[in-house]
Amino acid sequence: MTFEEARKNLRDLELREFAFNHAAGMLYFDGVTAAPKGTYVSRGKTLSVLNEEMYKLSSGEAAQETLRVLGERLDELTPAERRLVQLREKALRFRSRVPMDEYVAYQELLNESATVWREAKEKSDFTLFQPLLEKIVAANRRFAGLVEPDKDPYDFWLDNYEEGMTQAFCDSFFAKLREKLVPLMAKVAASEQPDTSLLGVRFPLDKQAELSAWLMRFLRLDPERCALTTTEHPFTIDFSRHDVRITTKYHENAFTSSMFSVIHEGGHALYELGTGEDYAFTQLGRGVSMGVHESQSRFYENIIGRSRAFCELAWPELVRLCPELGRYDAEAFYRAVNASKPGLIRIEADELSYSLHIMVRYELERALLHGEAKVSELPERWNALYKQYLGVDVPDDAHGVLQDSHWSGGDLGYFPSYALGSAYGAQLMARMREGFDPDAAVASGDITPVNAWLGECIWQYGGLKTPSELMREALGGDFDPGYYTDYLEAKMREVYRF
Amino acid sequence: MTFEEARKNLRDLELREFAFNHAAGMLYFDGVTAAPKGTYVSRGKTLSVLNEEMYKLSSGEAAQETLRVLGERLDELTPAERRLVQLREKALRFRSRVPMDEYVAYQELLNESATVWREAKEKSDFTLFQPLLEKIVAANRRFAGLVEPDKDPYDFWLDNYEEGMTQAFCDSFFAKLREKLVPLMAKVAASEQPDTSLLGVRFPLDKQAELSAWLMRFLRLDPERCALTTTEHPFTIDFSRHDVRITTKYHENAFTSSMFSVIHEGGHALYELGTGEDYAFTQLGRGVSMGVHESQSRFYENIIGRSRAFCELAWPELVRLCPELGRYDAEAFYRAVNASKPGLIRIEADELSYSLHIMVRYELERALLHGEAKVSELPERWNALYKQYLGVDVPDDAHGVLQDSHWSGGDLGYFPSYALGSAYGAQLMARMREGFDPDAAVASGDITPVNAWLGECIWQYGGLKTPSELMREALGGDFDPGYYTDYLEAKMREVYRF
Incomplete structure (x- = not known):
């Protein structure tokens, strides 16, 4: 050749x-x-x-x-x-x-595990899932040892999902978050809580669909290359930079659920649609990693979508589509969508407590892959960490250790990238502010400068650079989680007025 | 090996x-x-x-x-x-x-041709399409000569779409149809025409969707393996006996358009869903040919769907969904959906005149493949044959020679199977009547005996037998178009009361 x-x-x-x-x-x-x-x-x-x-x-x-x-x-x-x-x-x-037969057996294990996990969650019975998770953990430890025998097995899997990520990085990152966020959460809890009743108004489903269309226009998602449909769980699937589909689910009495899903998945879609044409039809023609992807989706969902500028821009449209909201105002909306209350479920968590949900999973995954925890101990350890980090009592496994599908799919080492993405987003916003005023762009209803900046610094490269190279260049320096904690503190001060 | x-x-x-x-x-x-x-x-x-x-x-x-x-x-x-x-x-x-490069060039020609045909039809200008069709005809003649040099080129292509079909067969078949149908059409034209105004009532689209669901239940289409959606042109796509999709298009002021589309495509779907599990995931796990497929779809659409028994069964449901129809009755519905009037467009043709549309195309395709007609003469020949066979004047090419997409897709020799399917259906019905009363089954609302009979005699075999073997066994003897003309004559007598 x-x-x-x-x-x-x-x-x-x-x-x-x-x-x-x-x-x-x-x-x-x-x-x-x-x-x-x-x-x-x-x-x-x-x-x-x-x-x-x-x-x-x-x-x-x-x-x-x-x-x-x-x-x-x-x-x-x-x-x-x-x-x-x-x-x-x-x-x-x-x-x-990894021997072929072991790999095939592992895929079969994961297939079975997906079904058993679903059943275990429905019945809220961890013992059903336990024997399968034991096999999954054993296989993940074994594969890590076979492929990179000199590497710590949890580092191996972290790197598998977010190239370059290590426990050393996570430890330092999470320690900094905890140091700032735990006292901030205490302050928030001690403050007067905003009225969140507007989140429960009846918002007809066809009007929520109109809202989705408005949001997609606001995001400037190309309607020739991106379509929205409904599914049980919202997600984004990218076929190529010419074809991305996003999905949502409408709830009549919880309109912000779909609203922020559309913005979140829209952020993923913008990234995919913005990858360079040169990389199309290769594996570089996609977002580079989970962490960078979440940095885009959570940027649009939270930093843009839950900003005062956006809440004010969207408010007249929301009232037009759902006149019952006319009893409230944009400020009430802004406060309601940013209200923080530690809870049991990660995917329902507010911005402030979100990372703590991730830290629980990080501690447990690491202990499992290091052989320092038994699978059978997971529910007890999970519940103890939720009490310690979030101050909540877990009533049953369905609302605890069985809530996420990731481990049943063999994905141990995946969660930390969610928290990383959130933190990247805050630093990107700060960097953007050095060049122009993103809030003014949002307020004007024309988000083009924001999209153009991210397209230039991140999207166009697809998978060309490693995630850390890409972010270092986009951020103009090292990653610093201080931007994220500063951002959260500033927002909480505004929302809670302390 | x-x-x-x-x-x-x-x-x-x-x-x-x-x-x-x-x-x-x-x-x-x-x-x-x-x-x-x-x-x-x-x-x-x-x-x-x-x-x-x-x-x-x-x-x-x-x-x-x-x-x-x-x-x-x-x-x-x-x-x-x-x-x-x-x-x-x-x-x-x-x-x-067929040399690979010629075949690839031909595929490219067909791609281009699809676009040019659409444009030519929109502009009603045959000369745009003419040069491409000339190349297509030349290629089809050449390929036939390369693959089976001793065979007549039109016979080659007839067999390509309906295994075993020949011009000798078609000539005899069409001659018999013409002999009976031309005088029958004259009688119909001279009779008092039924009132068809009920076909134009406003039938809300969501109610038409409910009607589709009712029709699919009536047909006993398995909802776990068959779904309906909407598209510009109705069609059936079979992925396997475990997965068939049918489509329809709703028109507010022409509810029978979608109604009979759903029954027609439902017939195709029943056939596919009924193929034997033993043949699944092979090319035998599908309906065997176009002709046999149309024999099923047109059987359900016309012989069942336009029967008096079905019109009476469906009538209360139609009135429930569209109370405006309450001004009419089931007999008026039966007569309206069976009214016959020779027209310009094949896909809008009634049962009686349908075969004549096919005969026009048969004459022309044959002449083209035999080199007896030039492509440039097609519009003139088309219009003359429509005058001769259907008694109508073609106003322009869009309503004439450009109406169908088949030739632009290289499909010369495909049309005769449509007429064959219709005729098969009538003989199948006669055969069925020897064993049980299909009209009584339809009247009872439980079509199971009809489906079971077709499933047993036709569907289960998939592509195992040749179409003619399969039909000979199902029909218990030779194909005889007399059943079809008898069926049409009996129906016209009932509808037109002569």
Whole structure:
């Protein structure tokens, strides 16, 4: 294989993997939107074939030879090609060091686990899920040891979800958050609570759909490349920079649930739609990591969407769509959507207490992967940490250790990127303010300067740089969680008036 | 490759082709339902890759060797395996005899042609489309000559769409139809016309959606495996016997348009959902041909759906959903939906005149493929045949030769199967009556005996038998278009009271 043949092969591998992923993603998307229940039978057949094709493609001899030839002349490659080689080598290392039969058995375990976790959550009975989670933890520890025997197993998995992330980083990051946020939460709890009754007004579903359309126009999501639909759980799926779908769920008596979902998923979509055309149809044509993705979605949801400027801009539209809101005003809306109250459920958490939910999971995942905690001890440890960090009593496992699906999917090491994303967002906003006034842009109803800045500094690069490189350049320096805690403190002062 | 390896390869080839077809079909389906416009870019990329994979899979050396090994010991194969080998050999013969570059150029021609045909139809200007159709006709003649040099080129293409169909068959079939239908149409034209004003009542769209649900329940379509959605043009797409989607389009002032679309597409869906589980995930797990498919869809749409028994059954439901219809009665509904009037547009044609629309196309396609007519003469010939067969004057090409998309897609030889399907249906009904009373089943609201009979005689076999074998066995003898003309005559006598 010549060098030029290998370069061509690389492009071809990327295109084929893109196509198989696109097709598999479309089947998944249909499965959670339009498909009737019984269609899972043929969907399962087709997904197995596509997954097998992808496995063969990326691990086959042609792929290995391509990487070998290109690896010898890295200097002559474009930066994008070099990055692709690097990412493919990492993936190949995993596949070559984990025996195929163990990997297949693990996938079957995860399939079973998804069903059992759902049942365990419904029955609020952790013991049902426990034997499966024990196997998952054992497999995750084993795989980490096989692939990178010299690395701490939790560091291995952290890096798997957020390239470059380590426990050392998380420890320091979470310690800084805790130091600032725990006293701030105490202050908030001691203050007079804002009236949040407006959040429960009856907002007809068709009017909420109109609100979604208004929000998507506000975000300047290209309607030719992005569509909204409804599903049981809101999510974003990116097929390419030419095709991103977001979903929401409407609740008649909780209009802000869908409202902030649309803004959150819209943030993910903007990132995907903004990746550079040069990277399209390759694995670089996507947001680079979970952490950076959450930095965009949570930026739009919280820093923009829960800002005073946006609350004031949206208020007349909200009252037009739901005249019952006319009894309140924009300031009441601003205070209500920023009210903070520590609770049991992560996905319902306010901005201030959100990171503490993550810290509970971080402590437990780490202990599991280090063999310092048994799976059987999880409920007890979970409940103790919720009492310690959030001051709440967990009534049952459904509202405790069984609430999230991540561990049942084998994803231990994934949660910290959520907290990181939130903190990135605050620092990005501060950096943006050095160049222009984002609040004025929001107030004017034309968010273009904000989108343009993020597009320039982050979105356009897709997966070209590592997450930490990308953020260091966008932030113009090192990451500093102080921006996040300052932002939260300032907002709480405004909302709680202390 | 051993015999047993080859058998395993055959299963594997079938499963893989099923999966790629399923994935490609899902992308297409998304494209005409949920996808925003600009998403065509990535859909095009992915479809190219999937098509290329399918081509390589079915024409590659492994596939050829598999067929060679199995071909030597056909007697030891199951009937399904033998049929698969036969179908694959036929497809392979086409691919091996048509040079790859010509085939690719032809696909590009068809792509361009689809766009140009649409524009030509919008502008009602045949000359725009003419040069492309000339190339299509030339290519179709050439391919027929390359693949089966000893066969008449129109027979080649007839057989391509409806295995076993020939001009000799069509000539005799159409002659018999013409002989009976032309005088019948004259009688109908001379009779007093039924009042059709009820077809234009305002029927709210949400109530039409309720009607669709009622119709799908009446048809006993399994809601776990079949869903309805709306599109610009109604169609059925079958992913497998576990997953069939049908579509419709609602018109507020023409409720029977969607009503009979749902029944028609429902007929296609019943056939697909009824194919045997043994054939699932192979190319035998589908309806065997266009003609047999139309025999089912048009059976449900016309023979069941436009029967007096069904009109009486549906009437109370129609009045409940649209009280304005209360001014009429079931008999008026029955007469209105069976009223016959020769017109310009095939897809709007009534049962009686439908076959004549097909005959026009048959004459023209044949003349083109035999080189007896020039493409440039088509509009003139078309208009003359419409005058001759249907007695109508064609005002422009949009309402004439440009009305159908088939030729722009390269499908010359496809139309006759529509007429054949209609005629099959009438004979199936007569055959069914020998065993039980289908009208009584319809009148009772429980159509199970009808579905069970068709399932037993036709659906379960999927693509195992050739269309003519299948129909001969189901009909208990030779095909006889006399059943169809008798059926039409009896119905016209009832509706027109002559």
